[in-house]
Amino acid sequence: MTTETLPKQENADSAIGSHVKGYIERVRGGELGALPAVFGLIILCVVFAVLRPSFLSALNFANLFTQGAAVAVIAMGLIFVLLLGEIDLSAGFASGVCAAVLAVLLTFQGWPWYLAVLTAMVTGAVIGLVLGSLVAKLGIPSFVVTLAAFLAFQGVVLLLVKNGTNISIRDETVLAIANKNVPPAAGWIATAVGVAAYAALQLVQARRRAARGLVAAPMAVIAARVAALAVIAGAAVYMLNLERSRTAIVSLKGVPIVVPLIVILLIIWTFVLRRTAYGRHIYAVGGNAEAARRAGINVDRIRISAFVICSFMASIGGIIAASRANSVDPNTGGSNVLLFAVGAAVIGGTSLFGGKGRALDAVLGGAVVAVIENGMGLMGYSAGVKFVVTGSVLLLAAGVDALSRKRSAATGR
Amino acid sequence: MTTETLPKQENADSAIGSHVKGYIERVRGGELGALPAVFGLIILCVVFAVLRPSFLSALNFANLFTQGAAVAVIAMGLIFVLLLGEIDLSAGFASGVCAAVLAVLLTFQGWPWYLAVLTAMVTGAVIGLVLGSLVAKLGIPSFVVTLAAFLAFQGVVLLLVKNGTNISIRDETVLAIANKNVPPAAGWIATAVGVAAYAALQLVQARRRAARGLVAAPMAVIAARVAALAVIAGAAVYMLNLERSRTAIVSLKGVPIVVPLIVILLIIWTFVLRRTAYGRHIYAVGGNAEAARRAGINVDRIRISAFVICSFMASIGGIIAASRANSVDPNTGGSNVLLFAVGAAVIGGTSLFGGKGRALDAVLGGAVVAVIENGMGLMGYSAGVKFVVTGSVLLLAAGVDALSRKRSAATGR
Amino acid sequence: MSQGPILELRGINKSFGPVQVLHDVAFSVHPGEVTALVGDNGAGKSTLVKCIGGIHPIDSGEYLFEGERVHVSGPRDAAELGVEIVYQDLALCDNLDIVQNMFLGRERKSGLVLDEDTMEEMAAKTLAGLSVRTVKSLRQHVSSLSGGQRQTVAIAKAVLWNSKVVILDEPTAALGVAQTAQVLELVRRLADRGLAVVLISHNMNDVFAVSDRIAALYLGRMAAQVKASEVTHSQVVELITSGRSGELGIGNGIGAAS
Amino acid sequence: MSQGPILELRGINKSFGPVQVLHDVAFSVHPGEVTALVGDNGAGKSTLVKCIGGIHPIDSGEYLFEGERVHVSGPRDAAELGVEIVYQDLALCDNLDIVQNMFLGRERKSGLVLDEDTMEEMAAKTLAGLSVRTVKSLRQHVSSLSGGQRQTVAIAKAVLWNSKVVILDEPTAALGVAQTAQVLELVRRLADRGLAVVLISHNMNDVFAVSDRIAALYLGRMAAQVKASEVTHSQVVELITSGRSGELGIGNGIGAAS
Amino acid sequence: GGESGDTSADSGSSAAPSAAGDAKAGKIGVILPDSKSSARWETADRKYLEEAFKTAGVQYDIQNAQGDKSAFQTIADQMITNGATVLMIVNLDSGTGKAVLDKAKSQGVATIDYDRLTLGGSAAYYVSFDNNKVGQLQGEGLVKCLTDKKADKPIIAELNGSPTDNNATLFKEGYDSVLKPKYDSGDYKKGPDQSVPDWDNTQAGTIFEQMLTQEPKIAGVLSANDGLGNAAISVLKKQNLNGKVPVTGQDATVQGLQNILAGDQCMTVYKAIKKEADAASQLAIGLAKGEQPSVSGSVKDPEGNRDVPSVLLDPQAIYFDNVKDVVNDGFVTKDELCTGEFADKCKEAGIS
């Protein structure tokens, strides 16, 4: 049976059956990918929907996205640092600093929005450059460097927003990010284009591999994937294009602007991590820094760049948060933002030890965190009870995840 | 020169010279142990003393100990979890829960102090048991488990202190822990006994090893060690036995009670980690869990026990904090307590990746954190500036540490 | 067969996810004998050993020890039966020193306290017996050891104990000439003391030098388990590379039975 | 000597903290030749190789490449010179698959995007040339490979590139009979193509089978570097175990010079 | 917190909790800011508001944002989703407050600013104590106590609230308006002046201890609330200075009142929260029933440039002599306050 099984020969019977069987066996073998997080998410949604039917309303569905956006974006940046086995405790307050920079420039200095947003993003990148250099060049543990930054940035935000007041943001463009929606028609068009592009890409790739005699996904599998994407995206867009205003005067419908923003970021970072040499090197350094060094990879540069990406994404998260809050105050990026962002990444499946994780993890984990917060908000518990229940629900979601991984891992190792 | 160098033969020339040389070479070779943290500490102290002479007063010296005690104790427990490469984000609020239990039992239920303290400590141990079991048995990442606990415990504290009230503690014994001092004479006696016991232990051990033909520390080295301990302990006790009251009516002198408490905990945990099979197994699991498993170590049990110790120590930290604040409020154990505790461990030299760390790290790192907080308190900065400067100073202390390690590591690897 | 096998496996199957690595493997080990386990790279030798040691759970099959069915669900169970294994991927704790690694999980104690002195003495003696001459100090972390030194520590660790079965997975791979000779001599000595020894090696000279019995794995199947005196060097190589040799091997009805 | 050495070390010293591992070592490698580096466990072979590869900084000594003094401060420098090394402690990224490991640091790209297809094809070809038959998929993580399979991946990784010097630290330690033969043949083929090859091995048969020159390290000192044709099997063993053999070896004035 | 706990479990689960509930009397959503800066939100406001809503028989949902702005907005979203027609908020900051109010308004939800005015916001009503006034009372209280002690050129330490809390800034403006003239005239000497992050009592202890080390002659402590005051008192106790150095407070907590009875604390500021809650709940209930209640006062919102219809209540300074006022108001019970050693003091203070 298994005599000489170098990949080539499988090519012949690239039938659907074997592909599906392979997937099932991979899943049973412990390569679960996104399944456990999705599973946990579904259970959460069902529970909340049963307890509070309003959970399923169009309005709430739209709220979910804007509520979770900032954490998911920050988590996406954190993935890079976590992939290296490092940590960035300051990402939360870094987002606060960038938001404060944005607010000061917009409101006090009267800069146009594009310059202010750009400066905020550059601020993020510079922060990352400094943090990364301290970690990579001086060799101070990232926990300590970013703990120091965590404290310092807290102070910087305070200084920028002048001790306890807050800065309102009135720029319409910035406010639109987290508060306005894409016109329904545009939503449909973008979705259609996206699905078509995905289909084309898959087809071209399969063709090319088949032409070279490498294992390629069979047509039927590609069709199934494209169909799945189309259905999910279509359903979401349909839901978000429903009227959700409760008064007749204003109309409130369309995909919130943050949704395409997150989708674009997700595509970019997934591409970087999976399809570029840089992404490959990130995984290599996280998996075995010494092996990466011996392979001639400039480990320091990879480290620094990961921190740059992390703080850069934090700046985008900060901008979203500022937009959503219509203002920036000394607590922006504080409270539980950082823990939730790291938690989102870990729940999504990223390892804190490095070498394992995907950009999608941040979005999936961010969704879990957002659903918990959103659902708990509907329950109406008192402060103490709410904390306790939130903690338990989080544990439950993670437990489902862990158990399903464990179960299927029992067949392998 | 280096022909057959199995240890035995070194025995002959166990002269002082070779021992000292060996130490210097070990230090140059990168085995710095406590040196960098001590070095960073000294620099900090000098800077603060120059800027604010009152930093060196007897009063401030005594303050330092009570201010840093809770964090150092919590950090000591965290070391166990960190040694396994795990993390406990909930240690801060676990201390809060235990403090709240203590306060409720003392103030509302009127229990005697010993029962209340015992119950608080048992609460800590039980918390650790639950957390550890979730991590070890279900395989949920400790970051997620303890993040959930972090949230839940916050709620529990709120519920225990009835949503935001402060519970005053009026029990004299509990208040004494962080507020009263050991009589000067007792301080001197205990110090003398301690130093004598240390000397005796060192002598006996050296004798025994020499008798067996193993490498033993020469007399002179032992004498030097004992002398160093005597001088340091003596100076500290002398300083703490100075009069530091500002009013003529009351006398305020003696070693704060937390000092012997910390010393005893430090001795116990150092003993456990260095001299017992259990401690050895902790290091083994942290260094290579698979190797430990193959060596027949019950890895799950080690994991669980580490969490138990961590939460148990958190409960003691909580009791100290409650004693110091004369009350328990919903913020007890919150804010930066956890980050400072983990930071203390890391600054002391403990690795977040497991396998490397000592109980002493917690005390040294805790001292760094306490000195920074204490010194910054004397500077009178505004909130924002204070945060920024604190962060920078922390970075500086860690930088000194990292650079001295890096420098000496350049000779080896 | 001098006496019944002390350890016997029957019909062992083992898969990693979709990949089946062991197919219906039978394997037996006799006290007082050295059984060589040979096979090509990736044949499944290490996997078989890990199944014996309880590192990997078995999918199906029987595990008999001293004639009785046992269930080995972890390394502790194997150790309790008296099975001691040196794994190919050594599994030493890099952050511990040589003595600490050698006594890991079975520390000598006097009362509560570790008896470091006794352990240090015993370790020194065992290592000296294995021709280790370049180790600078027994208190060196194993991370600073050379490949061969690490291997020696792992071997020393396994033979320190009074066990009934000792399994060595490519123990001499990284060893020098003198050290290899010492280890082979040790293997013979252990068997002569009545222990059952399993030796995995790619070196046919070594295999024929010490073993009484040879078991050959071919692509996860037991091709043959025969007396060493009954086969030739080239026959074994044939079994390894093609799974059969003359009337021996898979498909000839002899297979696993010897 | 057919031509000048391509790589030459002179008076290399290397200490790890208090422990001096290499003492005043001289070593030279010639193009078109296989130089075997032998020595007892812990003699310092791997350390020497790591110094050449820039993994460890050298304490003192000269490093000449193609006759010119160079400063190698990291693996990148060595790679740029055209020195390719398979380390004993393989150093593969367990979280990457076989293809990814083989092309690590030198990925093929088409534009910005990785050219996975080309890489997969090239990897398959190289591995097939090394008699690897049991690897199920090239997209398998290397953590799931057997000892020998890992070793093969590491070797394949090093020989994929057009380098001038190839150094193999115990490449055949974990390999089976057929694979060992393939690797030895590959070694010979590389040398015949004009590359300088350094082979570290404890197996004297292998050493004599392929090498033109033999360098023996003894306790961190270069005992002798001689033509393989000028020494016997037992002389080399003597050099390894005692540092001298007849008029060869340390203290005989010949030492490092050949 | 069991009984004051699950609010909507009481009111909501009996009826259908969804937006589809009875449409006649609307539903009132209340968002409290946190539970850590002050005990009042969970212990007092929640209780009084619940009582009022229950009596009026309207549906309600009271939640606490725990100082998290993002959570604050999420809760607001959720309340509107759940069908609230009146939203009463205690904003965490004016920015988020405005975002919530504007969003609510666009959905046709009536809004009330409770305790804190949302600058530039769109709330229909504003009910509050004057935070500036609270600070003034604290400043005047400290002056009174120092005068009682006949302190000569005392050095004053200021232990301010959280630097991230706008109310803390308002309190500080209040007491500085009293103290600054004294500093300027040389009657008092300005000592250390620091903020306590998150109103964290533990940190407050360290901060005050360091103030006292740096400036050992501190003779008066203006601490922004009872928790911070208690932290200062526990440090003073070590030096046996408690009772000799007057300390201020706020919130009239059991702890603070006990400290006053013991003579360790000089005063606290009592905000008759029941009155505030009653006033606000009457407005909310009216709005929920579709009425347009009218109020007498108004406050100018400088940022939004409009007059907000307001109900403003006066805070009260509490000294040893009038601790009984707080008990008589039912804000704390005698049982809570007069435990153990305090029984005698209570008698002395005329609490029966």
Ligand SMILES: Nc1ncnc2c1ncn2[C@@H]1O[C@H](COP(=O)(O)OP(=O)(O)OP(=O)(O)O)[C@@H](O)[C@H]1O
């Ligand atoms: N954890 C795992 N997951 C998937 N496949 C595995 C795993 N471990 C081993 N394998 C596969 O099982 C097969 C047998 O591996 P094993 O390590 O037992 O070989 P071996 O006979 O010891 O070879 P070698 O002589 O090279 O050490 C190999 O093809 C390997 O790729």
Ligand SMILES: Nc1ncnc2c1ncn2[C@@H]1O[C@H](COP(=O)(O)OP(=O)(O)OP(=O)(O)O)[C@@H](O)[C@H]1O
């Ligand atoms: N990082 C290190 N720190 C301290 N000592 C080291 C370190 N690395 C190697 N050594 C020591 O240097 C000596 C030479 O090691 P090396 O790995 O070079 O030996 P080798 O000749 O490759 O041996 P083998 O044949 O066993 O692989 C050994 O005694 C080893 O203990």
Ligand SMILES: [Mg+2]
């Ligand atoms: Mg193997």
Ligand SMILES: [Mg+2]
């Ligand atoms: Mg080596």
